[in-house]
Amino acid sequence: MYQTESSKGTFLEQTKAAREERAFEKKKEAAVIKIQAHLRGWIARKKFCKLILDEFDSEFKDETTRLKPAIKIYKVVCRFLLVWNKERDAERFDNLCRYLVTSLLSDNAKYSYVGVALNKDYSLSWIKHIKDILWKCCDYLQDLKLDVPTDTRLILIHLHTLVAFTSTSTWVILKANNMQVLKNGMNRLCANIMGHLFMRGFYLTLKALLIRGLARTKICLKHASLSAIMTLATRPLISAGLTEKLVSMFLIHIFSVPALMLHLENIAPECITILETNDVLKHSLELLSVQQDMRIVFNTLEGNYALCLLGNLLHLSYCQRDTVLKELCFPTFNFVITKLMDSCQHYVVTKQSNLTHWHPVLGWFSQGMDSGLQESIPYVKQQLFLLWSQPIVSNLLGSALIEALDPEGIGIENIPLALPPPPPTTNIIKRALEARTNRQNASKQHRNKLGSPECTKIALICTLYQTALHTLTQLRLDIFTGLCYQDNILYQLWRFLYSLGPNCGLKSFLDLLAVNTKGTTPEFSILTLFADCMTHYITILDDIEMYEQQKPFNLTDYVAMSSFLNYFLYKGILTGLFDVKTITSNSFFQSLHTLLMVLYRRDSRRSYTPPGHWLIKEIRINSFMNVLDKGKKSTQLLLQKMPHVIPHDERVQLFRKYVANEKTVLGLTESACASPQSTVITVHRSCIVEDGYRQLALLPPHALKGVIRVRFINEQDLDEAGIDQDGVFKEFLEETIKRVFDPSLNLFRVTSEERLYPSPTSYMQDNHLFLFEFVGRMLGKAVYEGIVVDVPFALFFLSQVLGQTQQALYSCMDELPSLDKDLYRSLTYIKHHDGDIAELDLTFSVDEDVMGRVVTHELVPGGKAVPVTNQNKINYIHLMAHFRMHTQIKDQTAAFIRGFRSIINIDWLALFSTPELQRLISGDNVPLDLVDLRRHTQYYGGFHDSHKVVLWLWDILLKDFSEEERKLFLKICRLNLKVKKKKLKRFIIKKKHFILTKESVEILKSLGFEIVGGILKSTNTLLK
Template identity: 35%
Template sequence: MFNEVKPEIADFIEESRKQRNERRDAKARSVSAVVIQKNWRSFLIRKKIIQRFRSEFDSKIFGRNECKPTQFVPAIELLRYVKCLKFQYNPTSDYERFQVLIRYIVSSVETNDSKVSYISLALRKPTLVEWIVITKWLFTTVVQNMGSLDPSIPSDSKVLNIYLSFLLVHSNCCQWPLVHDEKLKPAMSRLGSTFLQHLVQKRLFEHLNAILQKGLARHTPALTKVSLTGVFTIAMRPLIYENFPQRLVISFTVNILTIPGFILHINSMMNEAYDIIMNERLCSKIILTLYSSSEEFDNVLSKLDGSYVLCLIANLVQLSLLETDILASHCTEFCVVLSKFMHYLGTYVGNKKSNHCSWHPILGWFAQSLDNSLQSAMSFVTSQLRLLWNGRMVRLLFADLYAQAELNLPEVNASDAGSCSTSHISPIKTTPTMNQHGPGVPSKAEKLAVLGLLPPISRRRSKSSGSDVDGYGYRVRHGLSSFLRQITNSSAHSARFRNKKERTNNYIPNLSTRHPDSPGPSDLPKSLKAVCMLYCFTSGSLKEIRSAILAGLSLGDLLPRMWRLISCCGSVRDWANVIINSQAVYYLEPHESHLMQIFASATSNLLSILDDAELFELKKSFTVDELCSMGSFFNHLIYESVIMVPDPNQLKLWSPSCKDDNKLNKTNESITAISNSGNKSAVHSTNPPTTMPNLFTVCLRLLSVIYERDSRHLFTPPDFWLISNLKVSAFLADLRKPKPHASFLLKHIPHIIPHKERVILFRDFVRDDKASLGIHTRTNWLTDDGPVGAVITVHRNRIVEDGYQQLANLTSPQLRMKIRVQFVNEMGLDEVGIDLDGVFKEFLEETLRRVFDPSLNLFRVTNDQRLYPSPTSHLQESHLQLFEFLGKMLAKAIYECIVVDVPFANFFLTQLLGREKAGCYSFLDELATLDRELYKSLSYIKHYDGDVSDLEFTYSYAEDCLGQVIIHDLCPGGRQISVTNDVKISYVHSVAHFRMYKQIRAQTASFIRGFYSILNPDWLAMFSPPELQTLISGDSGSMNIDDLK
């Protein structure tokens, strides 16, 4: 449509466009030059002004004596010099000037001269507003500079003290010496509050956290007493001025109470800390804030790593012991909050090392990293955590349980009184001159354990003649008292507690349904359930010190009191319902299951630690009658729990291998970590977070502990463990169907069936196994029918050698079949006869007699002539292969119902059954049968009242092997670790474990491998070690004529 543009017109347009662009660029360059010149001139002017201001400041302030100026400038001029420094302040180049300024201001305030004091500017109306602005800037800069200081450097430590002095003086306006008019103090108070709010907005708590981390997260604290006092005071002031608002309480908790050992250090270095904590009820306000708002609680957890949550728990524990009123008036809230923190930690605790986990000396394998500073200060955290299961804390938390006279030990007759522990028979309610071990009164060992961790006596309340429990118990005891009163008044239980002398040896527990007017487990007071919940989660999360926690709960008569409360609180079926219901819900609120859980856990631990002399002669903790009643109660409890569920596998047994396998090795790793707190290599866990074992498992473990103890040291009457309402014939019929309940009971509590019936059941298992191999019961003893596994020829003078050579390599099915033996006499001729099992029986008996002879050095005998593998059997060639062969031959004898006279040591039978891994067996109990002198030495260490470190033992064992002393470390680097009171119990058990298990571990493993290649482990799982010995060697009791008919 348009004609084509001529070339000359296009050139003209292009030239015009270029000219426009040139004019535009020239104009832009002109404007840019003007702007640059303007900014350059401005920069030069500002530089000159800054130089002039700095020169003026240096001549008047910086050039003076930095410590004590001999002549002060007027306050008005000082304000101008501060403004000079504030103008274009450079944190790097003006760093020293600012330090000098703060020192100068602090010095001017100390003069109390209204002409030169910096504070006097606040009292002059013309300068007030400007002074407030300048002071806020000073506060902001001081706080920022504090965060970069390192208290371990002497020069920084001095500067920190100057900064803290400035903050403390200028944030407390009411205490200024120049303020004499009382009418001004309210205004000054509001001014101080304004400054503190400004400090909080400028991240005061975060900067205090930085300085505390550098000063306290160390092996040795770098903060001085003056500095720590200043930090604590300035951290508390915002909370006090604003009456502890929720946001400030949370900020204080997250930034201050997460410092490792913070309360420990301020309590030991700051005399005023106790008064501040008590007057302001710091712990109560923190706990109530966290308890009342789940959002704030979650907010705290979202800001903290697991290791710092542990530090927070430790500080709260010690804080509660400084402000013991919280354990009276807010016991439930305190326990619930700490339990939730413990549960949070438990979600990061793993069972096995992996690339995503790191080793924590308290938590074990932890799914978060642990920095070096926390590792260095972990000893302080451990000291604080120990307070939670220290005798004083336990008595304070369980004050209502200690206060009940109904739960005292029943009176004993005069013959028993001399052997009973006085702490068991003394009343709880005492006069001011209480028994040494009364509630709330720490023993000498407890005082030493918390030396420096608790407030001095002079700083505690004046009621020193009584106990902490007596001081506040009346506020918390009414709940349990009312509960016990309801039980006493109920028709079903009144006779049980009104007359304690009517106790009989009838240990059958109450199996009937609870009467409606009688309170049950769910009616227990919430405060008691909350305390038990706290210790449940504590022992479940702090895996590496779990034994110490449970041992702390075992002191005194707490566990017997718990047992008397449990035994009177509802029937067995009531507690069985608690077990069943606790499977589906993991309670984070106080629940009756927590009482049973902590009792069963602590009692299992206690009974595993106490030796026979302590338990039966000294009668520490429980009486024999109470042990019997506990055994019967838990025996029926487990039975009722199993039959009440449709599928017993729903009980979800917690495998002991997760926790108790290699328990001593884990303890030794912890000891090594405490002694050598070096860095651990990072590991990764693919397992989900673990929690505490379920209630059914804990109760089953306690039952196993009592039963195993009774197996070694009989204290129950005959047929005690049988369930009276269990029909054996019906039970055996259910096993053959099979029904899950019968199989479950046989696997876990086989002792409820008579021993004779279990032997018959074992023979049935063997008969069924033979039938599967085609071996049928012989109907004619003169015929030899059925498959034969092997036919061997044995020389009389080479029975062991020929038998081993021909049988060692046979398969398991071949060995379970018939084995025919042809003897060759000394003349080299075959002996006449047909082997219809009699010749093989002779061969087997003679083989076992020779190889178990101690002169062969494969086995040794204990003091009571019982056999166990020889630690020096390695001197024999192929000794492990011989042990495997021996295991097969002994199993073959049991399989063929051949009784052999081979008496084994009980600890070896325990290992043969695999019971040493169940956590309910203590090698120390039977060490006396193996090495009486070593047992006496370890018992001396265990009961030593002084400082065990004075004995100069190391965590190792010296063995005399063929005249050469060999030292075995009981843990990595054990010969360099001294045995102290903290680890002496672990040490004596580790020595016994080494002597009776580790020394013969290879031999025992080979023997077990051969033994169970013939026999199914499930067949023998229903026997105890003494019962297994009976199965091997027959009953040594009197002959029963009925058995011969």
């Protein structure tokens, strides 16, 4: 029979299904067998593991002090390690470590775990076995927490185990006489074990442990733990003979731990002895003195931890200051420390951005800091401070200076500075003898030269401290304080500069500047460091220290250094040695210029230099002014930076020229405009200030700089006769200024020397700040027009007008005497008080009596609760001075300056010092030179010098008038007659009737004149 097609297909499908079912059954069977095998294996392993663990527990259930045969224990431990699980067997492993350490105390090879290694059947496997155990100790140390008491005990156990099996010192078995022959072999065995751990990252484990325990506010590592860690850290280093690779790894992983040396000194000082004994410092400095090795170490650490390495190196150097540091201080130590700080500068940035982080030592930094490092910074700072501590500064800079200044060892104090030469005598023979003596003295004084080995050494050391100032930006004040007050280092540095040749080696420095205009050579570091430190020193120097005590610097020293700086900078600018385009960013120029200006302003306040000291004698004024008019950049820069090198009178003329040029540009002169625009105001005699304020306060500066004409209304509400040639406006201006500066108005107060400054209680006056701005504009107008007003200001206030108080090195204490001499004496007493300042019960606050009510001002937040101590008294006296001179009157001063500068360009004021600005405002307070006045007087209307009336005039002025009366007479001429200026004053007597202002009439009456029918009369019929 034949099957149909459909039945055939069904059969094939059934066959296929049956085959697949059989295959599936086989898979199920295989899977079951596999699962059963795994399960049986797991059960077997569990049983095996339990058997091993039970065996281990049975062997270690007794006290660990009960020793058992070492080989038996070894076999048990080997089986235990086969099934060891870190979390499950932590306690078992701890028991094992205790037992192993205890076994080493046995002198019997049978019970000491080291005895297993003596059996040749187990020696090789035992070494591998111990390495495994010790690495598991490191594994546990990674996770244990130092601030958990239970973990702290476990850390000690694991550290003890590592210490015990990496050195034979605790192996009692080797102390037997018959075991001495094995000692060298066992030491090599320990070295092998140590090397194995090192290659697996042993230092990383120790570093992590140190950072967790030390890089925090509250230190967690105790003596035993820290001592064990350092013992382990130094063993591979010492056993390998301090090879370069191991020293490098030690520096990177161990010595870069924040403030490690500081904590060792406080917790485990014996570890420092180990470092000293094995010359770790010497090998470290020698390694880092190789630039390639230095680069490897620094690139691995980068900025933050490189700074920690620097701190630890400084601390270890401080500990070995009398041994290794003396030997290696130059050039090795100097080079390494300089390069480390210089490398850190690559991560320092000048300003804040989204990519920067604030570093408490370095400022804005391109790297972030972890929390541990952040908490360690105060400790790291303590280490960095050692760089400018007395021992290190003396070893570095002090010894180099003494070597250069006193090679014969007679004592620097016995080498006098050459005094300025006396005026030359007219006797030729005597002059020759004096010249010979001067040359001999100069040869003794100027024993050093730029470029000599001694000078180069000092220059490189100065470069180190300059690098510190540029890198450790937030510690600059501490660095300056350390250098300025350590063993007269600053004074010795000055003596060295003085020894470089006439005028402190001026010619040599100028020659050097000619080939290096940026001042980047090491020799210039001497000048830069001295200038920066000296600026800091003078800024905090009070008058008693500078002018009376004169220790160590005397006034002749200041004269000499200012003379050098003045001429050096003058020549550098004028001859183009300083690049005009980059001079503002030239740190060398800025350092020297800052010191020069500090010395100049100190001299301006209280002179210590001879007359004409600041002038450059070789300047020809006419030529200088001509070059200035042509716009030569160097001349303009010289005038901008050092205006004092030209006489004051020429600067006043230059100021007047600036004013005249501006008037021409603004169209405010007759030459610029046929009829210059003028403003006419009407003022009542009884309301001069009010009417003037109402009509002038809102005028724009442009209009106020123009012509102001005044029409006075007298007491009868009648117009006063005529408007003369600016005389009435001058009277209005003087009268306005006289009234607003009257202390009874309470806008201004007077010091004990009758000098004016803004009143702290001026707020009681309505719109007092608007009044201050108006007063500033009026005074500015007076200066702008060359009208001299009798307004003596306190010097500290004028310093604020000039903008000097905005400079970083401005000292409030310097100018405090110009406000309150009694307060200055009190604060100076506090500064020099040798006892405990806390006994005075002072706080950082000040009480002020305001209308019978005591108001307390805090100098710092919470200042009432902050006591003044010996540590913070310097801060207190500066804050107190700043409060009295600035904080109390800051709003009034700002308003006055705003008004004054709306008329007077601040750049013009830069021509003058504080006293010179007062002279610009009030004129010179010198006796009237009648001879000079008569010589330059011009006569009109038939008068001449031999005229009878004129002779009467000069006779009365000379014989009958006092000095004050002569000034009043000259004031009449200034108020009523057209005045020209040449030398002192020139006035013109006209034979015609002229209009007298009211003030002039009053002055004339006080001098004994009377007016009858419009004719001025006196007993001598002086004028008609």
